[in-house]
Amino acid sequence: MEKKGRRSTSAAPQASHRQGSDSLYGRLVDSVTEYAIFTVSPSGTVTSWNSGAERTFGFAEDEIVGQDVRLLFTPEDIADGQPAGEFTAALNEGRVHRDCWHLRRDGTRFWATNTAQPLRDEAGRPIGFSKIVRDSTERHLAATALRESEERFRLLIESAADYAMFAISLDGTITLWNVGAERLFGFRESEAVGRHFSIIFTLADIENGEPELELRQASAQGSASADRWYVREDGTRFFAVSKLTRLAQSPSAAAAGFVKIAHDITERKHQEEVMRHEAFHDRLTGLPNRALFSEHLQRVLAHAERFRARRFGLLFLDLDDFKAINDRYGHARADILLMELARRLETVVRAEDVVARFGGDEFTILLTDIDRTEQAVAVADALRRAVAEPLLFDDHEIVTTATIGIAIGSSAYERPEHVLRDADLAMYEAKAQGGNRSVVFDERTRSRGAARRSLESELRQALERHEFFVQYQPIVALSNSRVVGFEALVRWRHPQRGTLLPSEFMLAAHQAGLIVSIDGWVLEQACRQLGAWQTDLGNPSVTMNVNQSGLDLAQPDFVARIAGALETSAVAADRLRLEFTERTLMEPTQAVTEQLARIRDLGVEFAVDDFGTGYFGLSALRRFGAGALKIDRSFICGMNDSVEKTEIVRTAVTLAHNLRLSATGMGVETAGEASALRELTCDYGQGNYFSRPLDAERATLMLHPAGAVSW
Ligand code: C2E
Ligand code: MG
Numbered sequence: 001m002e003k004k005g006r007r008s009t010s011a012a013p014q015a016s017h018r019q020g021s022d023s024l025y026g027r028l029v030d031s032v033t034e035y036a037i038f039t040v041s042p043s044g045t046v047t048s049w050n051s052g053a054e055r056t057f058g059f060a061e062d063e064i065v066g067q068d069v070r071l072l073f074t075p076e077d078i079a080d081g082q083p084a085g086e087f088t089a090a091l092n093e094g095r096v097h098r099d100c101w102h103l104r105r106d107g108t109r110f111w112a113t114n115t116a117q118p119l120r121d122e123a124g125r126p127i128g129f130s131k132i133v134r135d136s137t138e139r140h141l142a143a144t145a146l147r148e149s150e151e152r153f154r155l156l157i158e159s160a161a162d163y164a165m166f167a168i169s170l171d172g173t174i175t176l177w178n179v180g181a182e183r184l185f186g187f188r189e190s191e192a193v194g195r196h197f198s199i200i201f202t203l204a205d206i207e208n209g210e211p212e213l214e215l216r217q218a219s220a221q222g223s224a225s226a227d228r229w230y231v232r233e234d235g236t237r238f239f240a241v242s243k244l245t246r247l248a249q250s251p252s253a254a255a256a257g258f259v260k261i262a263h264d265i266t267e268r269k270h271q272e273e274v275m276r277h278e279a280f281h282d283r284l285t286g287l288p289n290r291a292l293f294s295e296h297l298q299r300v301l302a303h304a305e306r307f308r309a310r311r312f313g314l315l316f317l318d319l320d321d322f323k324a325i326n327d328r329y330g331h332a333r334a335d336i337l338l339m340e341l342a343r344r345l346e347t348v349v350r351a352e353d354v355v356a357r358f359g360g361d362e363f364t365i366l367l368t369d370i371d372r373t374e375q376a377v378a379v380a381d382a383l384r385r386a387v388a389e390p391l392l393f394d395d396h397e398i399v400t401t402a403t404i405g406i407a408i409g410s411s412a413y414e415r416p417e418h419v420l421r422d423a424d425l426a427m428y429e430a431k432a433q434g435g436n437r438s439v440v441f442d443e444r445t446r447s448r449g450a451a452r453r454s455l456e457s458e459l460r461q462a463l464e465r466h467e468f469f470v471q472y473q474p475i476v477a478l479s480n481s482r483v484v485g486f487e488a489l490v491r492w493r494h495p496q497r498g499t500l501l502p503s504e505f506m507l508a509a510h511q512a513g514l515i516v517s518i519d520g521w522v523l524e525q526a527c528r529q530l531g532a533w534q535t536d537l538g539n540p541s542v543t544m545n546v547n548q549s550g551l552d553l554a555q556p557d558f559v560a561r562i563a564g565a566l567e568t569s570a571v572a573a574d575r576l577r578l579e580f581t582e583r584t585l586m587e588p589t590q591a592v593t594e595q596l597a598r599i600r601d602l603g604v605e606f607a608v609d610d611f612g613t614g615y616f617g618l619s620a621l622r623r624f625g626a627g628a629l630k631i632d633r634s635f636i637c638g639m640n641d642s643v644e645k646t647e648i649v650r651t652a653v654t655l656a657h658n659l660r661l662s663a664t665g666m667g668v669e670t671a672g673e674a675s676a677l678r679e680l681t682c683d684y685g686q687g688n689y690f691s692r693p694l695d696a697e698r699a700t701l702m703l704h705p706a707g708a709v710s711w
Helices: 011-020 023-031 051-057 075-079 084-093 137-159 179-185 203-207 210-221 266-280 290-306 322-348 373-388 416-432 443-464 502-511 515-536 558-569 590-602 618-624 643-658 671-679 696-703
Strands: 036-040 046-049 096-103 109-120 126-135 164-168 174-177 223-231 237-248 255-264 312-319 354-359 362-367 391-393 396-398 402-409 438-440 468-477 482-494 498-500 543-547 576-581 605-611 628-631 662-666 684-686
Touching: 036 051, 051 126, 075 096, 084 096, 084 109, 084 126, 109 137, 164 179, 179 255, 203 210, 210 223, 210 237, 237 266, 266 290, 290 312, 290 354, 290 362, 290 402, 290 416, 312 322, 312 373, 312 416, 322 354, 322 362, 322 373, 322 391, 322 396, 362 373, 373 402, 373 438, 402 416, 416 438, 416 443, 416 502, 443 482, 443 502, 443 515, 468 515, 468 543, 468 696, 482 502, 482 515, 482 696, 502 515, 515 543, 515 558, 515 696, 558 576, 558 590, 590 605, 590 618, 628 643, 643 662, 643 671, 671 684
Parallel strands: 402 438, 482 543, 543 576, 576 605, 605 628, 628 662, 662 684
Antiparallel strands: 036 046, 036 126, 096 109, 109 126, 164 174, 164 255, 223 237, 237 255, 312 362, 312 402, 354 362, 391 396, 468 482, 468 684, 482 498
């Protein structure tokens, strides 16, 4: 068939004429320019052609009438059996609608909506078909583009399984729901579509109008971001980052709906929360840590500034001898003790108060609202009682005590750290008073604290500046009144304050961490002096007692240092005696027991100093292998007037002898005390009655046979 058929002179005008002669109807059809209206004979030739058809297809009436209608169809359609299929359907169904591509005269295509209908004669026999065709290319392309973009969008949404994506209409009704949304929210597509998107919000957010707020914001600004908790179908919650975006046909157009994307970050959120918690809490006890406590303190102080009358209490609590507990029972148990104490402290205070772990064995307590100082003191007392409750471990009872410094906070304080500093100063003051008590800060605390601090810094320099010196107090054999040895006692020649005794600086030295250095220095000094006496005076029997603290015993190189001091001074080990206070030895750890054994192996004897002031287990005395008991001054002083003291001393002497230890009476001040000790068969005496502590030269004189004194 020819594409542009020549004009058929026979059938076409006939048909055209036949219809066209239908006067009015023919003209009407011809006037319709929007629609191509034409007729086709049963054999498939065009029989009439209106002006709309001319416009639509580009063929003039005389070009097409009489031609094969397939001129207007695409090869694909023809291959597909058109237009025969269309006409057959029309015959069967009366009328068919079909959307398809058609060809114009110039070979271009247009999308058309078609209607085909059979034409029948009066008898009902088919005489051809009428076709109405409308060019709807534009609409079709727009619809296709939209469909394609919708399809792409749908694919995108549906394939994103890790992201919940759903579309909602202007009023918030869910219209699309992807697999990610199914997974995240737990609603299936069929359950979600058609419902308002507030189904995923928490009740609180719904009450706050959050869903509507989001819609409004997204309408106005194009999008609304929200990181919040959402609710699943089963009621569980998760934390998600989400964004609601306005969808519009064009940027300027009003919203056509919205799409919401949400991504579950609960895990990250949890991690953040865990991290935040860890940053502000103590791992062991779970209590707020120093950082969080400072925040609370800052808030309370700001509050006090706003409400001038407001006062608060800051308690600085430090455990007494926690280090010893750690050494004795091990870290694991000490940790359990700390956890238990933390729990107890919390039960003492009110809910609005804050208990924090400030450091190792330091706790801080913030009493957020108090009227009177006494209230803070009462809480401190209750806290100390709670700490002092024994804790049962296996079959051991651990008892700890606490020292508390109290600062009363008010708007007078400018900075939170000043309140802390004052409570800390009060705590030190309480420690200086022996611990296991509480002290309220006042201005004198500050000056004493300042004095203590300057003392500590002076002490640090004292060693380098050689301001320490040793005095020697003779120890006398009571049987023959001869000087058998000396006790080395440290003194400090303070540049301004003159000679200071141990009681005036040893605690500060302890706190400044200088005790081990000082003791080491005294030990060397005393050994050198002893060596000198032995060689210069030819007195190999004289002994030297040196005081050492519990901290020395804890030093791993302690024994090596003793051996070193003996070697440098060429002193025999059995001439040196180390004194440890009864308190130091009271509850020795395994390490301390081993240290003592090594000291004995070295050949150095040790004495239990201040005997009677502690609660020394008798079995421990033997186990340790102490060589001497030094009976505390408090029992000797005034023993002539006290039967009780005499009996205590008698018992101590008997005990020492039974365990094959020597006994020394300390602080002998009178001849009466000396003879009483002699009567009780005490071996040695030491005290001002015999001699005060002396400088090396004066002590040396004591050893000269010529300088011998008789008591
Ligand atoms: P301590 O070991 O009991 O030493 C005896 C103390 O009693 C000395 O005090 C001494 O001067 C004093 N004293 C002696 N006879 C009498 C007396 O008749 N009446 C009175 N009232 N007191 C007397 P000092 O020298 O003040 O030492 C006090 C404590 O300091 C010592 O007690 C000792 O525990 C400690 N200490 C002294 N030197 C050192 C040292 O180098 N290292 C260590 N860790 N502690 C030391
Ligand atoms: Mg002593």
